[in-house]
Amino acid sequence: MSPWKAAHPGDAFEDIDTPALVLDLDAFERNLARMTQALAGxxxxxxxxxxxxxxxxxxxxxxxxxxxxxxxxxxxxxxxxxxxxxxxxxxxxxxxxxxxxxxxxxxxxxxxxxxxxxxxxxxxxxxxxxxxxxxxxxxxxxxxxxxxxxxxxxxxxxxxxxxxxxxxxxxxxxxxxxxxxxxxxxxxxxxxxxxxxxxxxxxxxxxxxxxxxxxxxxxxxxxxxxxxxxxxxxxxxxxxxxxxxVFMDADYAKNHQGPQDVQFEHALFVKTGVMSRPTADRAVVDAGLKASSVDSGLPVVWKKPGVHYTKASDEHGVLQTEQANDPALGDFVLLIPGHCDPTVNLYDELICYRAGKVEAVWPITARGAAL
Amino acid sequence: MSPWKAAHPGDAFEDIDTPALVLDLDAFERNLARMTQALAGxxxxxxxxxxxxxxxxxxxxxxxxxxxxxxxxxxxxxxxxxxxxxxxxxxxxxxxxxxxxxxxxxxxxxxxxxxxxxxxxxxxxxxxxxxxxxxxxxxxxxxxxxxxxxxxxxxxxxxxxxxxxxxxxxxxxxxxxxxxxxxxxxxxxxxxxxxxxxxxxxxxxxxxxxxxxxxxxxxxxxxxxxxxxxxxxxxxxxxxxxxxxVFMDADYAKNHQGPQDVQFEHALFVKTGVMSRPTADRAVVDAGLKASSVDSGLPVVWKKPGVHYTKASDEHGVLQTEQANDPALGDFVLLIPGHCDPTVNLYDELICYRAGKVEAVWPITARGAAL
Structure with a gap:
């Protein structure tokens, strides 16, 4: 476990330290409501x-x-x-x-x-x-x-x-x-x-x-x-x-939806920071294999067209970029984990945010409880 | 973290609860000595x-x-x-x-x-x-x-x-x-x-x-x-x-060795138990994606010819077996992790054993320290 926390309630979203597992509370609550509604009656x-x-x-x-x-x-x-x-x-x-x-x-x-x-x-x-x-x-x-x-x-x-x-x-x-x-x-x-x-x-x-x-x-x-x-x-x-x-991951998003399917949305992300910007077409972020599970495919960059996560090593993630300065050194991007379950199991805390602010930090109490 | 421990010092090796990350202390110490010797002079x-x-x-x-x-x-x-x-x-x-x-x-x-x-x-x-x-x-x-x-x-x-x-x-x-x-x-x-x-x-x-x-x-x-x-x-x-x-994983073992290479041996294993034995050619163990990293390939079954780890889901591992009762329900096998670094990062403790007994339990203090 890290000796310090990625964020505290009240922190600005942009100040959450990286890498961190973050939860979009609005999207999460919509997912809960959609399931309730889908089963109603x-x-x-x-x-x-x-x-x-x-x-x-x-x-x-x-x-x-x-x-x-x-x-x-x-x-x-x-x-x-x-x-x-x-x-x-x-x-x-x-x-x-x-x-x-x-x-x-x-x-x-x-x-x-x-x-x-x-x-x-x-x-x-x-x-x-x-x-x-x-x-x-x-x-x-x-x-x-x-x-x-x-x-x-x-x-x-x-x-x-x-x-x-x-x-x-x-x-x-x-x-x-x-x-x-x-x-x-x-x-x-x-x-x-x-x-x-x-x-x-x-x-x-x-x-x-x-x-x-x-x-x-x-x-x-x-x-x-x-x-x-x-x-x-x-x-x-x-x-x-x-x-x-509750979360939706990149793998589930690959399912083609039929008329009867219930639509859920991405609520869980890995916030990751750019720590190296060695070439115009390559940025290196601080989320690798120990920050996002790759068993069901690489994580997917959220709402950043032209930026693709192409390789994961232990603590490095390589992004292919179309522009030399976007994202720039020190910027962050959000990743949709390839598979949410084993990704959550890497973290001790879930940073919950809404309207640009950290609203709560929830402990992932059963992480590593494998016995 | 689990509310109880997989093992305590003095426990018999066979009594270590599963899944657990275990270290063969003799092999580990030989690896340390080999590196010292390889660099001597x-x-x-x-x-x-x-x-x-x-x-x-x-x-x-x-x-x-x-x-x-x-x-x-x-x-x-x-x-x-x-x-x-x-x-x-x-x-x-x-x-x-x-x-x-x-x-x-x-x-x-x-x-x-x-x-x-x-x-x-x-x-x-x-x-x-x-x-x-x-x-x-x-x-x-x-x-x-x-x-x-x-x-x-x-x-x-x-x-x-x-x-x-x-x-x-x-x-x-x-x-x-x-x-x-x-x-x-x-x-x-x-x-x-x-x-x-x-x-x-x-x-x-x-x-x-x-x-x-x-x-x-x-x-x-x-x-x-x-x-x-x-x-x-x-x-x-x-x-x-x-x-x-210090550990050696299944991926490193795939390297063909040249005359100059230093020979290390497998010292780190995931001890896993058979929890289901649904068919003669299939056993299911309690170590899946949350017990052994699969980014560099599936784990490899240690010293059990004819038994192969063929599929990992969150908390299940599927073994293909040649015999209907080996391993039997309740038996354990050892897995060589595909990649040791992200596997270690899944555990809070390393169970160290020698001569059939648990000698020490070492905390994996920096697990999850990703910031």
Whole structure:
């Protein structure tokens, strides 16, 4: 962590030290409102994914605007949000190992906690720990609905796991995790539609099989920012987990939008300063790999035509420029991160601004909480 | 930051929670010794780059083994090392803006601090601030020796800057920064040789021009882990700045080695656990983009033939496996990070182990110190 801060509330936007992660509060609040509006009247629960922001100040605002809780990806991440007052957290991951299970059960004594399973031994671990503590925890079966990562694929596996869960006295079987991660980044609306149709069909098949056994499926949960309107309109899902909509990154902006898609806008930027101006067509800024994630492509320069971010090294970013003095040495530019989630995870603080002034500095409390 | 620790001193290696950044102390110490030995008798000063490890415990060990100080990339990073007792830091970057200059000058009152310049206005800033405080700071001119990032290219620029620096009462002109970053990753020894020969030729041209003006060039500094023997044998450089040699990453391991190259070994790993085992040919581990940087390629599985890391998402890593139960759910594997510097920057602690036991936990004090 830096020994000093990039900015304090009340500072002028132009005085924020670089590199810094900055949030346009007006755009952020419009994104929150758009999601609320997009789900209004749909009976769809919103459980936004907090892995995108890792910031309790944002989670609490999402809940204030109607979210029923949040998702997290790791137990240690969930702990940060429970500490901050979030009462309902679904950890959208398999939790393996006695230590992690114990931490999850500690949280379950303080808040509503859900976990995913895709193997009998995960259920057995939680059965054992929950009985020992006489503490209830929610359990969801992850179904592989097309992304080929975690999750079971067959009806048999789903019904076996559900029976194992319902037989466990302190495990509450809640339903199915049916998240299609790859679909979020399919560029064409038709590709996303086809993927979520397939995911919905699989979810229905699994639900029917469970209902035939008398097992109630209370929740079918999934969806990301790229597909949220499709799950909303599916008639199958009843909870959505979008995370990136609060920020929007350069990768999501590459998705071609269909008529049904919800329009979000860029709210998160890396403010970076020009530290070297060696040639007329090259400026070097102070944001490289440790300031903006490049796994989903390089960051994109915001509202500066003719200026392109072309190369990232550890702490240098190379801009190609059309003019020798724009940006000049000491100027700053804003970058739209290629991928917001791992970019946020590089910072300890989010500098929130409005109307040219820093309004708040929010700690990114769950940064680095990977356990 | 996680609310709990991955391990404590005395824990068994197998009990380190995942994902965790772990250091094989025997391999690390062999790497330190190899660098000392490689430079022995060469009159070459070693000033290792601390951007690779961001860890004062490592910097102090490097200095104990003969390093004359360290390099940093950012002022805030340098501050962390000065606080920890490092007496000599070269910030291998241009420092722009009154706030950053003030911080650098604060450090210069407590330790020997060097900075790079490649523009008259950077010199002017430091001239002004150093006079105001009557505090001396070392200044190096960065020369673009072939990597096309920062640095001046012409003799005229070098001599102009050097005259400006020598005329400033509290600026001490030290010499030339001649780092060829791209050369570190050229795969063939001949390519690296050609690049460092060119860098050396440029450095000599600049030094001669300065000497003609009666300006002494005390230091010609540069080199990374991929080229260190070349700068050592150049007859031109008198200081090397290698950083990654303490750890070695998967990208450096792709360099074909020539007879003159110094052999370092992998000492840094991400320990990751299998959390899902959905198919016979797929295991999913708990280390994704937030646990291992992918900018220079995916991490490589250590000593486990037939097991390959094939895909990273935020907190998932997909392994392709030849056997259905190896690794099994709950097992761990070690990953060699694709690029050590940005991987280290994801973690708050480095778990150091030897002979199957955790020997120490070193804080990565300068993680996220990007200002």
């Amino acid at each position: 749909s009976k769809m629960r919103l459980r936004p994914h907090a892995k995108s922001h890792k910031c309790p100040d944002i989670a609490l605002r999402q809940i204030q605007q109607g979210a029923i809780g949040i998702c997290c990806q790791k137990v240690s991440e969930a702990a940060r949000f429970v500490e901050a007052g979030v009462k309902d957290v679904l950890i959208t991951n398999q939790i393996v190992g006695a230590r992690k299970v114990a931490h999850a059960m500690d949280l379950a004594a303080r808040a509503t906690i859900g976990v995913l399973v895709d193997h009998p031994s995960q259920v057995a671990q939680f059965d054992h720990a929950s009985q020992e503590r006489k503490t209830t925890i929610d359990v969801y079966i992850e179904v592989d609905v097309g992304m080929g990562r975690c999750g079971v694929s067959s009806v048999q596996e789903v019904t076996d796991l559900a029976q194992q869960i319902t037989a466990a006295p302190y495990l509450r079987f809640m339903g199915l995790q049916c998240y299609h991660g790859s679909a979020q980044h399919y560029r064409e609306p038709e590709q996303r539609q086809a993927a979520i149709r397939q995911a919905s069909d699989i979810a229905v098949t699994m639900r029917h099989a469970l209902e035939k056994l008398g097992i109630k499926v209370e929740r079918i949960t999934g969806a990301g920012t790229g597909s949220v309107a499709l799950e909303r309109d599916s008639g199958v899902f009843n909870e959505v987990q979008s995370g990136s909509y | 060469s009159k070459m000063r070693l000033r290792p780059h601390a951007k690779s490890h961001k860890c004062p415990d490592i910097a102090l060990r490097q200095i104990q083994q003969g390093a004359i100080g360290i390099c940093c990339q950012k002022v805030s990073e340098a501050a962390r090392f000065v606080e920890a007792g490092v007496k000599d830091v070269l910030i291998t970057n241009q420092i722009v803006g009154a706030r950053k200059v003030a911080h650098a000058m604060d450090l210069a009152a407590r330790a020997t601090i060097g900075v790079l310049v490649d523009h008259p206005s950077q010199v002017a800033q430091f001239d002004h601030a150093s006079q105001e405080r009557k505090t001396t700071i070392d200044v190096y001119i960065e020369v673009d020796v072939g990597m096309g990032r920062c640095g001046v290219s012409s003799v005229q620029e070098v001599t102009d800057l050097a005259q400006q620096i020598t005329a400033a009462p509290y600026l001490r002109f030290m010499g030339l920064q001649c780092y060829h970053g791209s050369a570190q990753h050229y795969r063939e020894p001949e390519q690296r040789q050609a690049a460092i020969r060119q860098a050396s030729d440029i450095a000599v041209t600049m030094r001669h021009a300065l000497e003609k003006l009666g300006i002494k060039v005390e230091r010609i500094t540069g080199a990374g882990t991929g080229s260190v023997a070349l700068e050592r044998d150049s007859g031109v450089f008198n200081e090397v700045q290698s950083g990654s040699y």
